[in-house]
Amino acid sequence: MLQLEGVTKRFGRREVLQRTDLSLENGVIGLLGPNGAGKTTLLRLLATVYEPTAGSIRLNGISWSGQPEEARKRLGYLPQHVGLFPALSAHEYLDYVAILRGMASGKERGERIRQVLREVNLEEQAATKIRKFSGGMKQRLGIAQAIIHDPELLLVDEPTAGLDPEERLRFRGLVRRLAERRIVLLSTHIMEDVSMTCDSVCMMKQGRLQYFGALEEVLKLAAGKVWTARVTADVYRQLEGRPDIQIIQASDAGGLQSLRLLAEERPIPDAQPAEPSLEEGYMKWLKGH
Numbered sequence: 001m002l003q004l005e006g007v008t009k010r011f012g013r014r015e016v017l018q019r020t021d022l023s024l025e026n027g028v029i030g031l032l033g034p035n036g037a038g039k040t041t042l043l044r045l046l047a048t049v050y051e052p053t054a055g056s057i058r059l060n061g062i063s064w065s066g067q068p069e070e071a072r073k074r075l076g077y078l079p080q081h082v083g084l085f086p087a088l089s090a091h092e093y094l095d096y097v098a099i100l101r102g103m104a105s106g107k108e109r110g111e112r113i114r115q116v117l118r119e120v121n122l123e124e125q126a127a128t129k130i131r132k133f134s135g136g137m138k139q140r141l142g143i144a145q146a147i148i149h150d151p152e153l154l155l156v157d158e159p160t161a162g163l164d165p166e167e168r169l170r171f172r173g174l175v176r177r178l179a180e181r182r183i184v185l186l187s188t189h190i191m192e193d194v195s196m197t198c199d200s201v202c203m204m205k206q207g208r209l210q211y212f213g214a215l216e217e218v219l220k221l222a223a224g225k226v227w228t229a230r231v232t233a234d235v236y237r238q239l240e241g242r243p244d245i246q247i248i249q250a251s252d253a254g255g256l257q258s259l260r261l262l263a264e265e266r267p268i269p270d271a272q273p274a275e276p277s278l279e280e281g282y283m284k285w286l287k288g289h
């Protein structure tokens, strides 16, 4: 179990992460929040890149501040921009990472690299130079370097940005498999990543972790507040101007606008209630706090 108690990060006078308490168990946990909310800061604290200004981080009895070397053995990190070496092959790069990780035996490294490449589905590209890799292949190699030492905690920062739909699906499958026996914390802006892979979510805003719960609970935040309606262009304009309404989707439907919107009360008499999506639960939370 990963436990954060009172974790705070300040840069100068600015509190970028306010007192955070959190306990996480194995599974994929989504980390959501608008730009600048503090998600990367939280991941960097967990990755021991930053030291907390106050508070403690522990994973299965290991203290991040007391035993940073032990902590690093237990965590893997795929940052937003990972520095891969284009001139190396996937195998050569992972061999280099494994040596840095302290794996002295060449035989042991070779076996582990083959295993990890199989896990991320790059077995056949072992000898291919990284410069020839697609964006999705690079991200999977990024995961391979993060799990080479079989960590208990995997931190992943916006991994699917820029991937095509097929690679995105493949990446999600990989993350789910990896979470069967470890904690995976996945920061993303892509709601579909969350709904397809996560068991629970942490939602952050302005340096505060304001929400932690199961996906179903996020949906409930918008229950009874999602509406659909078909309206004329005039009514659409009026609705757009109303502060109590948030238009989630609008599409042209035979001269009318087909709308999906968030509102506490039925916004117009013809509006029909609809089942909320995860994105709508998130939008409701974002507006309401």
Ligand SMILES: Nc1ncnc2c1ncn2[C@@H]1O[C@H](COP(=O)(O)OP(=O)(O)OP(=O)(O)O)[C@@H](O)[C@H]1O
Residues within 6 Å of the ligand: 011, 014, 016, 033, 034, 035, 036, 037, 038, 039, 040, 041, 042
């Ligand atoms: N080293 C630093 N020194 C000063 N301020 C920083 C530093 N790192 C981050 N910040 C500030 O902390 C806030 C949170 O940044 P952070 O990168 O953690 O947000 P984020 O939620 O990951 O955003 P995004 O979704 O855009 O990646 C931002 O306002 C940022 O400007």
